[in-house]
Amino acid sequence: MILPLCAVPLLAATDDTQIELDNFSDDRSTASNTDGNDGDDNNRQEDDGEDGSVGIIYARVSSHKQVSDTDGDDSEGGHNEGSLAGQIEELREIADRNGIELPYDPIVDKAESGTDFDRDGIQELFERAKRKHIDYVLVEKVDRIGRCAPETLYFLYILQTECDVTLLTASGPKDIDENEGLMQTTLMSLMADIQNNIRVSKANKERVRGFLRQKNWDCKTRVTPLGYEQTEDGWLVVDPEEKPIARDMFRKFAACETYAETERYIDKEYGEEYLNGKNVKTLLQYSVYIGKPQLPEHWLEETVFENDLHEPELHLLNKEDDPEVDVDEDIFHQVQDIIEEKSSSNEDPMDLLDFIEEFSLFAAIEGSDVARLVHECGEPLVKDGQVNLKGNYSGHRYRCRNCEKEVDPEEYYRQWPRQYELDKIELIQRVLDDDAPEFLSGEWLCSSVCNPPSSGSSV
Secondary structure: OOOOHHHHHHHHOOOOOOOOHHHOOOOOOOOOOOOOOOOOOOOOOOOOOOOOEEEEEEEEOOOHHHHHHHHOOOOOOOOOOOOHHHHHHHHHHHHHHOOEEOOOOOEEEOOOOOOOOOOHHHHHHHHHHHHOOOOEEEOOOHHHHOOOHHHHHHHHHHHHHHHOOEEEEOOEEEOOOOHHHHHHHHHHHHHHHHHHHHHHHHHHHHHHHHHHOOOOHHHOOOOOOOOEEEOOOOOEEEOOOOHHHHHHHHHHHHHHOOHHHHHHHHHHHHOOOOOOOOOHHHHHOOHHHHOOOOOOHHHHOOOOOOOOOOOHHHOOOOOOOOOOOOOOHHHHHHHHHHHHHHHHOOOOOOOHHHHHHHOOHHHHHHHOOOOOOEOOOOOEOEEEEEEEEOOOEEEEEEEOOOOOOOOOHHHHEEEEOOHHHHHHHHHHHHHHOOOOOOOOOHHHHHHHHHOOOOOOOOO
16 A cells, blocks of 8 residues: 555654554455454345445443443443443444444454554454445544544544545544544544643652652552562561661672672572562662662653652661671662663663674574563563673563562563573574584584473573
8 A cells, every 4th residue: 555645744753652553554364353253243234235324333442440331331320431332322323313324343442542553443443444335433532543643643544545434423524535624633633642641641640649749669660679568558668587688689789790690699698589570770779778769750750749758767778887788878879880880881781683783683583482572461571671691791681560460570571582592592603604513413403493491491
């Protein structure tokens, strides 16, 4: 499909978003039905050339509560406003008033954000618009299609120009081939975008307020730092058992300046249950260890709040007369200097492209498992520090923020590459460069490449 020239500025505005508008092309395979039907649409009528407009309903909610409200009536005998059932009921009335037939089942996206187009329902809607006789897509409001103005306008433009399908809401059709329809749709999309930004900003302010005023640690992160435990109201108190371990973590890192070695030391000396997947680099940067719990400064932008908490009772690095681990507050600042120097040096962890450039695409692919950056729960994995590897290499560690308090660390962490993967990559590259050790036979190398270790690959 050749993109219309006027759509180019809209695409240019979406480079940093998660949407995949390039999926809306003529060669996509038919999407599966998202509302549980077998795809045969037993209750639909194929187009037989009769006069009359044909429409299809699209409904979306962003919360699970709105999904649950679809199955029953509220106390006043009607569907809860904004629920899937409420939207569908209203849209059926609109179709009836306008003489629009609805031969297809409604398409829904349940508990899906409107900030991107990576949704099963919206993908199916486009497939139906391409392949079936449809004149109108009925939605409660434009923001049910999407809340990001450039992407939403582009989608509606393609829907109308390529599929000859017009958007219809309670306020009437939004024909973007006409000036009035284009202006209305643009304004409604921009309003939805602005409202979404306001909502995100408000949610961020609530997190800031909850941390700085209500003293709720979960507003910053759901991970309790080593050396503390959470009270019932969500704040921190010192854990006497873990206090010397936290102090020793700072002492060890200041001495070795290596995250992985520090983690191995804590696991060996005190037991793996104390870190339990907590990232050493992240822990070392928590200023709560010197009695000054703070939020990232960029969280406070466009707010009236200041990072002004002083909690001396949470200070774990005070100089003590007879300490189990001899450290003081100066070591915290020393550690921050080391971290800053490491971050600005050439020791930054390497991404996939860096390993490909260092070795080769073939070696990287054949020597490593697929690095899945989406967790099994569907949430994207995020970078969470680095892992040092042999040979002065370092890779990323990734974690799932959604699962970090519900499952064991090995379930929500992923490292790429693992050490054995890097070893294989190096070995394969040596073979490609005719530099393989003489004792390696082709049969042994093939077996090694095709059969990675079944153990020793913990993340």
